[in-house]
Amino acid sequence: MIAGLSMPRLSFRRFLPRRWPTFSPGLQYAGGVLVSLAIIAAFVGAAWRVLPHAPSDARVLFFREPTPQAITFAGTIPVFVMRPDHSVVRHGTAAIGKDGRIRVDLFPSTAREYADANEALLADASISVLWGAATESSQAEMRHRINLVQDMAAQAIERVITSDVFTNEYRPALRAMLTDAISSAWRDPRTQAALQGLLANAEPAMRRALRGEVQEILVSRLAGAFWQMVRANWATAIGVPFGYGLDYEPAIRAMTETLADPRLQQVLVNFGRAQLETREARQLTERIVIGSIDALLRDRRVPAVVTQMFWDVRLRAMLRPFLDSVTMLAGALPQHLGGLGSESTLNPLAAHVFKAFAMASRTPLIMLVTPEDLKRLQGMEGDAAVTLERVAPGQGAGS
Amino acid sequence: MSGLVLSVRDLTITTPHGVDLVRRAHFEVGARELVLIIGPSGSGKTSIINTLCGLVDERDGEWQIEGTLSYGERAVDLSTSRSDMCGLVFQGNALFDDLSAGENVKIAADHAPKSAHHYDAGPIMSLLADIRPEQPIASCSGGQKQRIAIARTLIAGHPILILDEPNSGLDIISSRRLAGIIKDICTERGTPVLIAAHHVDDLLPLADKVLLLDTRSRTVRPVAPDMGAIERAMKGLDIEGELALSAAESGTPAPEASAWRRSMRGGHPLRWFARYFAEYFWVLCASPFMLAYLGLGGAILGFVSMWFGFNYHSFGGYLKSILHDETLAGIGFVQTTISVPLIASILVVARNSAVICADLGNRTLSAQLPAMRNLAIPGLRYLVVSIFVANTLSLSLLTVAALATASWAALQTWQVFFPDQPVEFWQENYFRRLIEAGPALYAQLGWVGAKIALSSLLGSGAAILIGLRPKLSVVSINNAIAKAIVIGVSLTLLSHAFFAILQFWR
Incomplete structure (x- = not known):
């Protein structure tokens, strides 16, 4: 035992890192080069993983349209596949060839997984495609909300049109605009051309009568019927993208009532009822309706009056139930058709449709589905999508 | 006593x-x-x-x-x-x-x-x-x-x-x-x-x-x-x-004599330029630490861009779903033409400015440059040219490497968000803006190249000038290194800002 002063060996130096084993400079350099080469190989591997590769012929399908060139598009068409749970993922790209054949290049990573989805639908990017790809529960929920909006819209329009505020403050202005619109439509050369077609066989006195009095009668009758058309179609128009049809009945009724006007009847009594049922007469009717709506759309007074109506608290109170139901519908659209919600997930189909809307793109899409899903979608979509026919690689569109 | x-x-x-x-x-x-x-x-x-x-x-x-x-x-x-x-x-x-x-x-x-x-x-x-x-x-x-x-x-x-x-x-x-x-x-x-x-x-x-x-x-x-x-x-x-001494005195060849004779034989002086260039290229670009450093920097950038780009945005839910394609295309374009070249430049210039300044500072302190002059060796030319070339090559190659790891990390992060989606869908959108650019892609690459070249030239130029100034002690070398890093990185930021303004000037 040694007595006396001594320092314990524990010190900070113990915590210093040990020196690495030393090798000869040549060995160190060779080791460094090897490690560098391994890292460079990792870089190359990373680049190989992320960069797109040339498509392989082993994963190519060919289709054709049943009616050639129903959809013409020169660019790359995105291809989607519907999975058993109705969710949709991207599956490849397609291009329409000069011979009308559609070449579909499947993604290597999904080609095997969805090998039984070999029926193809070609469609425009529209809400109806999203509607078709939505689950049945989402579709049921959306139908419920649309019905609610339609009911609320009909009630709201009824309340507004029959209110004192509207009758006294807005109706005169709107009537004036309508009168101008119909007059403009009547003076339109295309309407006049349709009228000329109708009058080709009429007597000269009748021609003068038609030109003078009919315009005045049309204006007064059609303006009165306008609100009936709005009341019905305002609500119905909301359902159009989901497969609902427009209600043309009010327009037809308005024109029928116009033609039944005693003054017009008097004018037309010698004209011959048979002539009013000809193709020329229908063309004249269409031109007046289309021309009126077109004139209204271009009338600068319309936005001002509509804005004033929108901000009018008296009218707004009448519209509130309708606006609430529209808000609820708008809130449900992204969730049920776009995959949005508290658990947001990517719906590439919704992303493509939204992009097409936002950028006014006309890029169509192809959806590959199983035969069972094809039947279901055909039943729902009607003419919103074209079912493509599978062809052999060497087979042309016309063969 | x-x-x-x-x-x-x-x-x-x-x-x-x-x-x-x-x-x-x-x-x-x-x-x-x-x-x-x-x-x-x-x-x-x-x-x-x-x-x-x-x-x-x-x-x-x-x-x-x-x-x-x-x-x-x-x-x-x-x-x-x-x-x-x-x-x-x-x-x-x-x-x-x-x-x-x-x-x-x-x-x-x-x-x-x-x-x-x-x-x-x-x-x-x-x-x-x-x-x-x-x-x-x-x-x-x-x-x-x-x-x-x-x-x-x-x-x-x-x-x-x-x-x-x-x-x-x-x-x-x-x-x-x-x-x-x-x-x-x-x-x-x-x-x-x-x-x-x-x-x-x-x-x-x-x-x-x-x-x-x-x-x-x-x-x-x-x-x-x-x-x-x-x-x-x-x-x-x-x-x-x-x-050994006895052998030399008696004229018997020493064991290393032949090696020394080979060393004393004259050869082409340019091989010394190659020697110095190889030395600098190794330390400024190809050494394992440098490669791993840039690879890691790129990977972190790729992860951060994707993770925060999709996750922590007011409209994160929309970005992940209906706005996904455009978000991914935007991230891919910005990362490829702006972020990765900038981060790679900062990392490379900061690190290499320190290395260059320390190397030249020590050569100055230990009087190696006067010794080279005394031996009629164009040392300054060998060193400066090697540094400029090696550093520019380093920045170019390592930017490409960082692009690879950044894209790879972005893909991995994207797959964490969307595990069911195919990788080809990511590729299609991530590189879409570049592919759609057509001939304009070459202009974009030209701007990236200009940023890299200017950053490298200014960064290494500053480090060389600071490194070659007279040094009195190790401390003065340390101070010079710090100065070279700050000036080099500042010049790099300015170079990128200048060319980014020109790149997107409309």
């Missing part, structure tokens, strides 16, 4: 590689004794000194040390404890060159035990008589530095003084004067002094005893303190050196 004796008993030192430097060695240094310890180069003198001073570096591995060190009533078992009784004057002084001469002494005094304050300051003052306290270490002569080092060690209050090669690099007058001062300290303070030395001519007249580290028997034994006896003893030990 002390009359105590330093006694070392049964000292055995075995290196981490298992080599016995000494076995059961005994020696003593009496009060007022000046003892020289001599031995061939690499025989283990410094290891013995480090053991006595408690300075064995355990990072080298496990040293096996046995024996005792005693001084008066104090005794240390060297196998279990470190000795703190011996003050060491290091070979090469080891002065703190960021402190002045006075501060070097003062810092030791401030950390000395209280008992050391009672020592007579007279001998220390005699060491520092011709030195101003505020004098920078860089401006001191070799002799002055050595005396400051001795004074610093004495101030620290160790009862025993050990010096490692104290006369190395000193002229004969300075060396003799230093030996006299050491002897005076030894006698006046009663301090035992042990000196390890190769050149003993100036020390021998003042030495009381000479110890020889015998590399054959691995012991320490006394030899007579005269040059003849020492030379005979040393010749018996230095077998390798003796053989």
Whole structure:
């Protein structure tokens, strides 16, 4: 035992890192080069993983349209596949060839997984495609909300049109605009051309009568019927993208009532009822309706009056139930058709449709589905999508 | 005045590689004794000194040390404890060159035990008589530095003084004067002094005893303190050196002679440019640490862009679903043309500015550039051109590498968000803006190239200019490195901002 002063060996130096084993400079350099080469190989591997590769012929399908060139598009068409749970993922790209054949290049990573989805639908990017790809529960929920909006819209329009505020403050202005619109439509050369077609066989006195009095009668009758058309179609128009049809009945009724006007009847009594049922007469009717709506759309007074109506608290109170139901519908659209919600997930189909809307793109899409899903979608979509026919690689569109 | 004796008993030192430097060695240094310890180069003198001073570096591995060190009533078992009784004057002084001469002494005094304050300051003052306290270490002569080092060690209050090669690099007058001062300290303070030395001519007249580290028997034994006896003893030990010298004298080719002849044969000078270029290319670009550094930087950037781009946005839900395609295309475009080139430039310029500045600073401090001039070597041209080319190549190649890892990390992060989606869907959108650009893609690549080239030229230019400025000490090199990093990175940021404005100017 040694007595006396001594320092314990524990010190900070113990915590210093040990020196690495030393090798000869040549060995160190060779080791460094090897490690560098391994890292460079990792870089190359990373680049190989992320960069797109040339498509392989082993994963190519060919289709054709049943009616050639129903959809013409020169660019790359995105291809989607519907999975058993109705969710949709991207599956490849397609291009329409000069011979009308559609070449579909499947993604290597999904080609095997969805090998039984070999029926193809070609469609425009529209809400109806999203509607078709939505689950049945989402579709049921959306139908419920649309019905609610339609009911609320009909009630709201009824309340507004029959209110004192509207009758006294807005109706005169709107009537004036309508009168101008119909007059403009009547003076339109295309309407006049349709009228000329109708009058080709009429007597000269009748021609003068038609030109003078009919315009005045049309204006007064059609303006009165306008609100009936709005009341019905305002609500119905909301359902159009989901497969609902427009209600043309009010327009037809308005024109029928116009033609039944005693003054017009008097004018037309010698004209011959048979002539009013000809193709020329229908063309004249269409031109007046289309021309009126077109004139209204271009009338600068319309936005001002509509804005004033929108901000009018008296009218707004009448519209509130309708606006609430529209808000609820708008809130449900992204969730049920776009995959949005508290658990947001990517719906590439919704992303493509939204992009097409936002950028006014006309890029169509192809959806590959199983035969069972094809039947279901055909039943729902009607003419919103074209079912493509599978062809052999060497087979042309016309063969 | 002390009359105590330093006694070392049964000292055995075995290196981490298992080599016995000494076995059961005994020696003593009496009060007022000046003892020289001599031995061939690499025989283990410094290891013995480090053991006595408690300075064995355990990072080298496990040293096996046995024996005792005693001084008066104090005794240390060297196998279990470190000795703190011996003050060491290091070979090469080891002065703190960021402190002045006075501060070097003062810092030791401030950390000395209280008992050391009672020592007579007279001998220390005699060491520092011709030195101003505020004098920078860089401006001191070799002799002055050595005396400051001795004074610093004495101030620290160790009862025993050990010096490692104290006369190395000193002229004969300075060396003799230093030996006299050491002897005076030894006698006046009663301090035992042990000196390890190769050149003993100036020390021998003042030495009381000479110890020889015998590399054959691995012991320490006394030899007579005269040059003849020492030379005979040393010749018996230095077998390798003796053989080589004898061979050279007799005209027999030495083992390495042919290699030396090859080295002395003339060749094309441009190979030295290639040599320097390879050296810089390796350290600035191709070394594993540099590659891993840039790869990691790119990967982190790719992860951050994707993770925060999709997750922490007010409309995150929309970005993940109906706005996904455009979000991904935007991230891909920005990452490829802006973010990765910028981050890669900052990382490369910061790191390489430090390397370039340190390299040139050390060459300047150690007078390598004047030596090259003296040898008619266009050193500056070799170095500067190599640095410019290697650094620009480095930035270009490493930006590509960072792009690869950034894209890869972005893909992996995207797959965490959307595990069901195919990788080809990511590829289609991530690179869409670049693919859609068509011929404009070349313009975009041109802008990226311009940013890289300007960043590299300005960054390396600044580092070269700062590195080549005169250096007085290691501290001045450190300061230069910091300056080169700040200036290089600032110029890089400005270069990228300038070209980014031009790139997207409409």
